Amino acid sequence: MMVHLPGFDAYCYSGGKAFNAAQPTIVFIHGAQNDHSVWALQSRYFAHHGFNVLAVDLPGHGRSKGAALHSVEEMAAWLLALMGAAGVERAILAGHSMGSLIALEAAFQAPRRVSHLALLGTTYPMKVSDALLDTAKNNEQAAIDMVNIFSHSSMAQKPSCPGPGFYTMGGAQRLMQRMSAINPDQLFYTDFFACNAYANGQAAAEAVACPTLFIFGSKDMMTPPRSTKLLTSAIKHGKIVQVDAGHQLMAEQPDAVLDALFGFATAPA
Template sequence: MIVDIHGVPAYAYTGGKAFDPDLPTVVFIHGAQNDHSVWALQSRYLAHHGYSVLAVDLPGHGRSKGAAKRTVEEMADWLLVVLAAAGVTRAALVGHSMGSLIALETAHKAPDRVTKLALLGSTFPMKVSDALLGTSRDNEQAAIDMVNIFSHSSMAQKPSCPGPGFSVMGGARRLMQRMSQINPEQLFYTDFFACNAYANGEIAAQSVGCPVLFVLGAKDVMTPPKSAKGLLAAMPHAKTITVDAGHAMMQEQPDAVLDALAAFLR
């Protein structure tokens, strides 16, 4: 599905079903140097089980055109415009990593438009080390390799992986490389800088009144579960589920993530 945002095409995957804004809507928001495809299983399942789905490509990522947004606040504003263009008045937001900050900020900006909030691999502040931030600016391929290693708990896929013989790490690495090819304007650095600079997380979290779910990776070294304590303290009504995965939990444990989201959305 493509919507026009001030003359610039914005893409959202609808899970293989025609989008119907009259159904309960779930919006998926990817993380840095990724696109909608990281939500392949979760978005498609929900689209075939009673929900309308929008798994967006953020500006400068995947099929969405235009320059990448440089702040989390700008991305949240963009998302609200996309929802309006798609005819969505209220939606559940599901965000991973950088996408979780965008979902959180969107819920803060427009609380009447967010029904539920699911934050995966989230933390605040989402600081990026100086070494990794500098590498993403000066040597994007090296940053891709570093993050790909840090984001996975194992070099090999788990026995439950839905694609036997498929390299989870290899697929993630290739996706990030493709994002660089699509947008050579230091995309990874722009994304990381936005995460590192976002300062409104605590205020945004304190303002959230809708149901909230945290899905945390037990082996996540990018956003360790203990680093989410500040957000959890600001949202005492939130529920937490931990899955046996690293930061790339949707790929390492797709069924466990889907089960958590499906139960929460019901």
């Protein structure tokens, strides 16, 4: 569905379900050079099992209009404005990679509007190497190839992949290429720069009071589990789940990710 915001419209995948004010809402936030479709398998299940779903396309990504935003703080403020425009006062926020920083910052900016926080493939600081930043700026296709290789634990499909012929690495590569085609203004560099520059993560993490879930890929080379100690130490009440996957854990292990998310979202308070 399209949500009207001042200046441009924003797209949110809702799982084909109309908004029901009596139900809880979960907001899914994608990472760099991606769109809402990375959450396809998880978001549709939630939509058909008692939740309102907003799987967003960030500005400049997918079907949302406008230019890509240049900082995590701006993206978090945009997300909160989108929730308000969609009639969502309070929600579960689930973010992957760059999206996890956006979710964390949104919880810092408006803690009363976040009931639960799920951070997937996250770390802080989320530093990007100078070599990858330079490649993203000057040779986006090469950066896509690099990140696609780094983000998957193997070329072979995991048992929980949707079915025969589903090529996880190929699908991820085509999605990133499509983002370049519809927004050629150095989108990958803009996203990576925002991750690299974000400096409020520790303060935001220390302020988190709501239930929190960390989901890590045990073979993640982009945000390896060993790099996550600052966040997990700052949010001591957070639950940690590890799945057998790389950075693109929602596609590599969709069932395990869904089980962890749904169990977290439906657990008694």
